[in-house]
Amino acid sequence: MSTQEETQLTLPIDIKNDPEYNTHIKFMKEALNMAEEAYQEDEVPVGCVFVHNGEILCRGRNKTNETKNGTTHAELVAIDTILTNENISQRKYTPDVFKNSDLYVTVEPCIMCASALRQIGLEGVGRPDGRSPPVPITVGGYCHDEAIYMLRKFYVKENVNAPNPKKKANRILKTNDLVLEDSQD
Numbered sequence: 505m506s507t508q509e510e511t512q513l514t515l516p517i518d519i520k521n522d523p524e525y526n527t528h529i530k531f532m533k534e535a536l537n538m539a540e541e542a543y544q545e546d547e548v549p550v551g552c553v554f555v556h557n558g559e560i561l562c563r564g565r566n567k568t569n570e571t572k573n574g575t576t577h578a579e580l581v582a583i584d585t586i587l588t589n590e591n592i593s594q595r596k597y598t599p600d601v602f603k604n605s606d607l608y609v610t611v612e613p614c615i616m617c618a619s620a621l622r623q624i625g626l627e628g629v630g631r632p633d634g635r636s637p638p639v640p641i642t643v644g645g646y647c648h649d650e651a652i653y654m655l656r657k658f659y660v661k662e663n664v665n666a667p668n669p670k671k672k673a674n675r676i677l678k679t680n681d682l683v684l685e686d687s688q689d
């Protein structure tokens with residue numbers, strides 16, 4: 505696992521000088537909207553969008569509770585909306601569409617999703633942190649604090665889907681260390 509393809513990493517340094525900054529923020533916010541939708545449905549709030557030729561190809565959000573299927577992560581849900589039998593048989597899309605797409609996701613892809621992303625040939629992944637990439641090219645740092653905020657607000661509320669829900673009334677949503685672009689409630 506030390507091939508050259510997985511070592512290229514752009515750290516979230518000086519991202520405001522990135523000429524594509526506004527584009528990355530725009531699509532990361534779309535991914536955050538999907539995470540918010542998951543949050544509203546009491547799912548772990550993870551969302552993503554795939555972008556192809558500057559436009560959103562597909563969206564996904566975590567659905568593991570809704571589907572009772574632990575593999576329905578945001579990335580796989582989004583991929584499945586494109587790789588349907590109908591789309592493929594009508595040649596609307598081929599799996600190659602992902603080779604020229606970028607993924608914006610609110611949380612670092614897990615090993616399962618990273619493996620799927622590799623298999624569909626995805627080249628670019630933007631995500632809010634700058635840790636070692638499980639995927640070929642990773643750009644981190646965009647909407648970092650918004651993504652953390654999303655996870656924190658989920659983990660302070662009761663998980664109604666847990667086998668033994670724990671009372672979390674005493675937990676406080678900490679935000680004073682975050683810089684959020686829009687005021688959130």
Ligand SMILES: [Zn+2]
Nearest residue numbers: 577613614617
């Ligand atoms: Zn995953």
